Amino acid sequence: MTDNRDYRHEGSNEPDCGRLWVQAEPRIYGFIRSLVPQRVDAEEVLQETASVVWQKFGDFEGGTSFLAWSLQIARYKVLHFRRKQGREALVFGDQFFDAIATESLEESTRLADMHDALAACLAKLSKSDREMFVRRYQTDVTTKTLAKQLDRPATTIYSALHRIRTALVECVRHRLTVEETA
Amino acid sequence: MKRADDLKSEVLDLAAAACEQHLAEEDAARLEELVSNNEDLRQLYKLYIEVHAAAERYLPRLVDESEITEKDGHLENEWGRLALQKMISNRSTRQRMPWFATSLAVLLLVGGAWFFAAHNGWFVGDRKPLVIATLTKTAGCSWTEGGAKAIGSRLTLDETISLGAGLVEIEFGNGATVVLEGPATLTLTGDDECYLLDGKLVAKVPKRAIGFAIRIPNAKVVDLGTRFGLHVPEIGVTEVHVFEGDVELTYFDTRTDDQEAIVLHEKEAAQVDTVAFAATVSIADRNGFKFIVKDAADNVPARIQEEDGVVAFEAESFTHSSVVDSSQYVWRIDTASRNQFAEATSRHFVQLTSDDGTQMQFDEFKGEWLEYDFEITSPGTYRLWLLGAATGYGPDGRPGEIVELTELRYRSDAFTGSRAIEPIKTNFNKLIGVWQVGDGVPAGEATVPPFEVGSRHSKQIIPPGARKIFLALHDNFQWTNNVGQVSARLVWQQEKNAVPIRVDDVVVDAKGCIWFAWATDEQLGNPLDGKGPYQESTNQRPLEIEVPKYATTVSISASGIWSHLEKMETFPGAVQIKLHAIKEIGTPIESEHDLVKSQKIALSTGENFQWTPADGQGYALNAGIHRLRLYAATPAVALDKIVMQRASGADPIGPGPPLSILK
Numbered sequence: 001m002t003d004n005r006d007y008r009h010e011g012s013n014e015p016d017c018g019r020l021w022v023q024a025e026p027r028i029y030g031f032i033r034s035l036v037p038q039r040v041d042a043e044e045v046l047q048e049t050a051s052v053v054w055q056k057f058g059d060f061e062g063g064t065s066f067l068a069w070s071l072q073i074a075r076y077k078v079l080h081f082r083r084k085q086g087r088e089a090l091v092f093g094d095q096f097f098d099a100i101a102t103e104s105l106e107e108s109t110r111l112a113d114m115h116d117a118l119a120a121c122l123a124k125l126s127k128s129d130r131e132m133f134v135r136r137y138q139t140d141v142t143t144k145t146l147a148k149q150l151d152r153p154a155t156t157i158y159s160a161l162h163r164i165r166t167a168l169v170e171c172v173r174h175r176l177t178v179e180e181t182a
Numbered sequence: 183m184k185r186a187d188d189l190k191s192e193v194l195d196l197a198a199a200a201c202e203q204h205l206a207e208e209d210a211a212r213l214e215e216l217v218s219n220n221e222d223l224r225q226l227y228k229l230y231i232e233v234h235a236a237a238e239r240y241l242p243r244l245v246d247e248s249e250i251t252e253k254d255g256h257l258e259n260e261w262g263r264l265a266l267q268k269m270i271s272n273r274s275t276r277q278r279m280p281w282f283a284t285s286l287a288v289l290l291l292v293g294g295a296w297f298f299a300a301h302n303g304w305f306v307g308d309r310k311p312l313v314i315a316t317l318t319k320t321a322g323c324s325w326t327e328g329g330a331k332a333i334g335s336r337l338t339l340d341e342t343i344s345l346g347a348g349l350v351e352i353e354f355g356n357g358a359t360v361v362l363e364g365p366a367t368l369t370l371t372g373d374d375e376c377y378l379l380d381g382k383l384v385a386k387v388p389k390r391a392i393g394f395a396i397r398i399p400n401a402k403v404v405d406l407g408t409r410f411g412l413h414v415p416e417i418g419v420t421e422v423h424v425f426e427g428d429v430e431l432t433y434f435d436t437r438t439d440d441q442e443a444i445v446l447h448e449k450e451a452a453q454v455d456t457v458a459f460a461a462t463v464s465i466a467d468r469n470g471f472k473f474i475v476k477d478a479a480d481n482v483p484a485r486i487q488e489e490d491g492v493v494a495f496e497a498e499s500f501t502h503s504s505v506v507d508s509s510q511y512v513w514r515i516d517t518a519s520r521n522q523f524a525e526a527t528s529r530h531f532v533q534l535t536s537d538d539g540t541q542m543q544f545d546e547f548k549g550e551w552l553e554y555d556f557e558i559t560s561p562g563t564y565r566l567w568l569l570g571a572a573t574g575y576g577p578d579g580r581p582g583e584i585v586e587l588t589e590l591r592y593r594s595d596a597f598t599g600s601r602a603i604e605p606i607k608t609n610f611n612k613l614i615g616v617w618q619v620g621d622g623v624p625a626g627e628a629t630v631p632p633f634e635v636g637s638r639h640s641k642q643i644i645p646p647g648a649r650k651i652f653l654a655l656h657d658n659f660q661w662t663n664n665v666g667q668v669s670a671r672l673v674w675q676q677e678k679n680a681v682p683i684r685v686d687d688v689v690v691d692a693k694g695c696i697w698f699a700w701a702t703d704e705q706l707g708n709p710l711d712g713k714g715p716y717q718e719s720t721n722q723r724p725l726e727i728e729v730p731k732y733a734t735t736v737s738i739s740a741s742g743i744w745s746h747l748e749k750m751e752t753f754p755g756a757v758q759i760k761l762h763a764i765k766e767i768g769t770p771i772e773s774e775h776d777l778v779k780s781q782k783i784a785l786s787t788g789e790n791f792q793w794t795p796a797d798g799q800g801y802a803l804n805a806g807i808h809r810l811r812l813y814a815a816t817p818a819v820a821l822d823k824i825v826m827q828r829a830s831g832a833d834p835i836g837p838g839p840p841l842s843i844l845k
Contacts, residue, residue, distance in 0.1 A: 037200055100217070119243075
């Protein structure tokens with residue numbers, strides 16, 4: 001009878017689910033969002049993922065990547081969602097899903113936090129761009145509504161947002177590359 | 183690299199369209215094409231979406247970094263919990279009840295879920311990757327579901343061991359050891375309990391671990407200081423054997439949640455029949471069930487001893503495992519070991535009985551002579567009774583080799599209504615299911631794809647809102663003439679590897695009908711046709727099973743024998759019976775001679791049948807050894823009982839002369 005069993009619940013330095021979730025959630029959401037075209041659907045999948053993560057946390061092995069573990073669950077939930085949707089309703093095909101999902105899971109060990117990078121990049125935007133961007137996302141208005149509010153043509157707003165996002169993408173990419181090679 | 187830049191800007195444009203919900207179908211196809219084949223473009227797309235996703239959901243964190251502090255870990259923990267709780271409770275406003283508020287109630291309410299009750303680790307913070315047992319020995323293992331484990335592996339709470347074959351020994355922290363023989367599925371549900379979904383095991387429980395419990399579908403065995411064995415077949419009767427000490431067996435009816443508990447003592451055994459939700463238990467002296475797990479001390483197979491010293495056990499029945507093929511649910515008669523059948527007990531076997539309690543059992547016989555030798559100790563006139571049902575067609579739907587035809591005619595007027603019957607091939611001879619979502623609103627698709635009787639069906643995702651599943655067998659033609667039944671086990675789970683929420687052992691009657699069972703292929707797309715999963719006119723309802731709340735997947739395994747008509751026309755069905763006297767005392771034997779020469783008996787579908795010689799008086803039999811030979815002219819004949827009885831007897835199952843089966 002060996003007695004080197006591991007009763008980790010005795011100690012309290014074990015990471016807890018809520019803390020881990022808070023760190024991982026944006027990445028998980030980003031992952032889901034890249035596969036699920038509608039926000040409302042992505043939210044639903046995220047909630048289902050959270051529910052499973054919450055409930056299955058006992059299966060998670062301390063010391064391994066919580067993010068990778070959660071992403072697996074998210075992947076499963078997206079798959080579930082896709083099956084639920086039915087083939088006709090799918091915007092993206094299986095090829096797309098496989099390519100994105102597989103790669104994202106592989107990347108889940110990436111340490112650099114995209115959010116830090118994005119926050120820094122947002123701070124670098126010009127005041128008007130930043131306002132436009134915040135306005136678009138703060139209340140999640142559509143480009144059309146935003147165009148009305150700002151009394152500008154929708155196409156202008158659309159292009160502006162696209163330009164801002166593209167700039168942010170370039171900036172974030174640059175920062176992440178620098179961080180990871182540092 | 184202008185071309186590359188073009189592609190990049192194309193991907194960015196498409197990503198923008200996706201963010202603004204402007205993505206047309208052809209755009210989506212183009213995007214898919216671009217990102218699927220090019221890693222750079224894929225990264226670009228993902229990052230773009232990630233930026234968009236971060237902004238739409240986490241903007242407050244991004245523009246005002248001080249709002250969420252990284253420094254106060256505690257605060258963040260609480261925040262995380264709240265976020266999770268909020269998220270889960272949000273579900274209620276969307277479509278479901280709050281998961282955490284109802285889970286306990288559901289656990290209490292949902293039949294079969296009672297084995298969760300010992301758990302209190304449902305909430306964050308209570309659940310840790312707790313190591314509760316160690317894999318101490320293995321022998322000849324093949325693992326399923328990629329779950330290969332080595333000796334010394336730590337096994338954690340809720341871990342499931344899926345063993346394809348071989349033996350493993352698991353030692354729990356409290357000193358209880360379990361030897362598991364594959365194929366088996368065991369989930370560790372606590373530091374002093376586990377759940378055996380199927381398979382065989384022997385548990386040895388030292389005094390300090392008294393109370394160690396093994397849950398099995400619809401029942402539970404609590405150790406009271408003992409050594410005991412369990413056999414949970416994938417389908418069929420669970421057996422509990424006590425080698426030493428006592429165990430408490432709790433079993434219950436999943437429909438009413440009524441529980442019963444009995445204590446089994448040393449050398450006692452019980453069978454737990456969980457078919458159709460209700461557990462019934464029969465207890466016998468351990469020797470009463472020979473067809474079962476044998477203790478390690480009694481039988482240690484040499485091959486196992488040589489490997490790792492695992493103490494093994496072997497089901498006695500499997501010493502002639504060629505006879506038993508549980509995956510097909512067909513017991514082939516092995517005449518060499520027929521003496522084994524004299525003592526075998528299983529509801530799956532039909533019986534050759536006598537009044538001294540010996541039972542001889544068999545099931546299907548297929549185009550081969552079956553021979554039973556018996557000894558008559560008191561000369562007299564005997565009647566032979568055959569009780570059972572026989573059909574013209576076997577599970578494969580094809581007629582066997584016909585020796586001589588006895589015609590049975592099925593007429594189409596047995597069917598109500600005048601709809602033209604359109605035979606289809608696709609789902610023929612398969613178990614099919616259909617979900618019912620909401621109140622009578624069909625799911626619109628048969629989400630349990632048909633599978634062949636005798637196979638195991640992989641996990642199905644339960645469609646959202648599904649309340650019921652309807653199961654029926656599908657013949658090619660007209661179910662009302664079907665005969666037989668199929669046992670099915672439905673394992674409802676929430677996620678992969680979780681202990682089942684409920685296990686339903688059910689019997690699907692061959693006469694049950696799902697509307698699309700005889701629809702055309704085209705109609706399968708919408709089998710219910712808005713009318714419900716069965717047609718009232720047929721009066722043959724499919725089996726109806728409630729979907730447990732919170733189940734997300736169901737696995738169905740099924741096996742059984744059923745017969746059905748392939749064509750609505752005359753077909754033969756016959757049993758040929760010979761009774762030989764091979765050694766009559768005082769009679770010189772020159773050769774086997776038939777007392778009855780090749781009588782062919784017409785058997786009607788589903789009817790019991792009694793057979794006596796033409797004169798109705800029986801056979802004059804001397805003391806001695808006689809051989810009864812049975813031949814099924816058609817591929818599947820099932821007899822419930824063969825009874826030899828003195829002609830003076832009235833009740834075919836009543837007293838008669840001793841009938842001993844010779845070795």
